[in-house]
Amino acid sequence: MRIITLLTDFGLKDNFVGVIKGVILKIKPDVGIVDISHNIDAQDKFAAAFLLKASYKYFPEGTIHVIVVDPGVGAQRKIILVKTKEYYFLSPDNGILSLALKEEKIERIVSVENDKFFLKPVSDTFHGRDIFAPVAGFLSKGNKLSEFGPQVKHIEEISVPQPQKNNQKLTGQIIHIDRFGNLVTNIDIDTLQSFSKGVKIRIKGMPVDGISASYQDVGFGKPLAIIGSFGYLEIAVNGASAENYFSLRKSDKIELEEPPEEGSRKS
Amino acid sequence: MRIITLLTDFGLKDNFVGVIKGVILKIKPDVGIVDISHNIDAQDKFAAAFLLKASYKYFPEGTIHVIVVDPGVGAQRKIILVKTKEYYFLSPDNGILSLALKEEKIERIVSVENDKFFLKPVSDTFHGRDIFAPVAGFLSKGNKLSEFGPQVKHIEEISVPQPQKNNQKLTGQIIHIDRFGNLVTNIDIDTLQSFSKGVKIRIKGMPVDGISASYQDVGFGKPLAIIGSFGYLEIAVNGASAENYFSLRKSDKIELEEPPEEGSRKS
Amino acid sequence: MRIITLLTDFGLKDNFVGVIKGVILKIKPDVGIVDISHNIDAQDKFAAAFLLKASYKYFPEGTIHVIVVDPGVGAQRKIILVKTKEYYFLSPDNGILSLALKEEKIERIVSVENDKFFLKPVSDTFHGRDIFAPVAGFLSKGNKLSEFGPQVKHIEEISVPQPQKNNQKLTGQIIHIDRFGNLVTNIDIDTLQSFSKGVKIRIKGMPVDGISASYQDVGFGKPLAIIGSFGYLEIAVNGASAENYFSLRKSDKIELEEPPEEGSRKS
Secondary structure, eight states: OOEEEEEESOOSSSSHHHHHHHHHHHHOTTOEEEEEESOSOTTOHHHHHHHHHTTGGGSOTTOEEEEEOOTTTTSSOOEEEEEESSOEEEEESSSTTHHHHTTSOEEEEEEOOOGGGSOSSOOSSOHIIIIIHHHHHHHHHTOOHHHHOOBOSOOOOOOOOOOEEETTEEEEEEEEEOTTOOEEEEEEHHHHHTOTTOOEEEETTEEEOSOBSSGGGSOTTOEEEEEOTTSEEEEEETTBOHHHHHTOOTTOEEEEEOOSSSOOOOO | OOEEEEEESOOSSSSHHHHHHHHHHHHOTTOEEEEEESOSOTTOHHHHHHHHHTTGGGSOTTOEEEEEOOTTTTSSOOEEEEEESSOEEEEESSSTTHHHHTTSOEEEEEEOOOGGGSOSSOOSSOHIIIIIHHHHHHHHHTOOHHHHOOBOSOOOOOOOOOOEEETTEEEEEEEEEOTTOOEEEEEEHHHHHTOTTOOEEEETTEEEOSOBSSGGGSOTTOEEEEEOTTSEEEEEETTBOHHHHHTOOTTOEEEEEOOSSSOOOOO | OOEEEEEESOOSSSSHHHHHHHHHHHHOTTOEEEEEESOSOTTOHHHHHHHHHTTGGGSOTTOEEEEEOOTTTTSSOOEEEEEESSOEEEEESSSTTHHHHTTSOEEEEEEOOOGGGSOSSOOSSOHIIIIIHHHHHHHHHTOOHHHHOOBOSOOOOOOOOOOEEETTEEEEEEEEEOTTOOEEEEEEHHHHHTOTTOOEEEETTEEEOSOBSSGGGSOTTOEEEEEOTTSEEEEEETTBOHHHHHTOOTTOEEEEEOOSSSOOOOO
């Protein structure tokens, strides 16, 4: 069975997501539709790009990933449909595909313009229903990329903010806070491995002890650093929320430096 | 594949929605179940009626729409099953179907009373599980309307509150606030078109500039009026929440009048 | 069609639940996946056990119930897979199956250890994705229990706290508060029936009138006691939230005693 995933900021309060599914199923009744998340903060393009990168490759080959976080709806931004070796991606051309596509071999990109695939009249405010849903439906039914619009070469980009190196000190930042209050930073495993003699971590001036292998490496209610499931360094608290413990929010800073003597790395 | 949609105020915190799906799938394992929303404010019948109207016709012919917002559960209200030309609707008889049915050709209405289709014992508090779910399951399996109970002629009604006209001034109200903080009013396109010379809009005493064609017609963070995807005039803010910007809530007023000289309509 | 249910504390903000579904569908594309809830309070094992007990048996025979509320992820706790006469249960071995299993005939329990069924590398923080999802996928595909690991005899237990009897007075507590603010107590129907002469209920010192048959037995906005859909005594308010009305929370007390003269039981 063909799968379509949905990643949006439409929330689950209104009927928006249900209607999108209705439109798809009216075109292709036996497609499987999976929600990745609809609770992206309104218009937070980076969060969409970040969660898409952390999700898309867990799905079966041929999956159609539809991402609608679209502050430019009704204005001039393009809608793009991308085919890679294993997947399809459909989204506004505002950079939300760029973190995922960095890892993929792109085969073709088209600008979605053929309005024979759109619901009419196309509203000015809900392209999720009027364009994204029917295009995903027809794509899952077998229509070819070239039928949806002309090929394009360049698409918009978003980047993960890079940590700053200053002498022995590396300053990163919080790029995502998950449901448990874990603070996901922009410091990846490769960067961490450059600290060959271990690492001292400070967050809001408070030291965090080395890198733990599990939440339970420290006492209940104590903070720790761990390589999280996103592949980045996370700050967590065993049995509680690091977001509340440290009173931190997205973009706040985290500092790493090599210890003066031997390392304190635990695992 | 037959589709059943669910629109309820059961929320996603408890197991209520999952259990309803289990009961349906135990009767008809290959039916497709789609959530329209479960986050209707508790017992808000108008919100259910409004979102149903804005959703039902996007689904495939033959879809069974199940709506459970049911302050009268366990008391005397009927449960009704309605067949229209294209759809089935199952809900408590408390008016929540009336906005959708106004647009549909009704073929038959029955009062659901045949308890051979119910889970036993029927609880006093969760007819979603004990009556609505199994009835939807058996209906999707092919049982006929007449098997569920006797025909009825009249059902309860809910109306959209109508805007009030006073000289040149029209006073509407906010009937829905969506996840983005857009303020949906009860002023529809037809009413707007009666303002042939353009329209001056005031909300909480503050003027809003004409009718925009997209959110980006005004500067970032500025308010606008737009015909939204529900088909009604909406007040929005480009890139932000009009609900927060104006500090408004449901039932608050909006005023429209013809401009003294030439119109300010933009699009 | 085989059904897999998911009951977790992963929330719907991140991509966690979507990714779990992707992993399952990559292994078994035509399985049906149903959410019971993902909004269990973070790491609240009792809530998971309670909602599982109230849900599992509404699903078709052969359903695989996957429950991931897992404060011990990455540490020493086992992962168990249980086959009963009608269902499969997969969860961390931390007691969250024990309320459901009390009602079931257990056929076999294995400790899930065969990492050929795991996603590699197995993260330290997201066994939902790396272990629970693929194991559920392969189980739905037909792999046998014995392939996943060695048989075990004992698993961890959680209990519902028991009401305390003291002379004629029974003191119970609130064990769950639902989306409507209904206060679910630990007083079951059998216990209630021991009050043969009726029962006087006090909650936070305020009397509640007998046991009602429906919410509408009392005036709008008035409190009542009712046997809820979980099979326990619940305190509710007609048309409103008992949680707000009484300002109560989980673990707060409720007192029952026999009335001095004739009973006040209504139904």
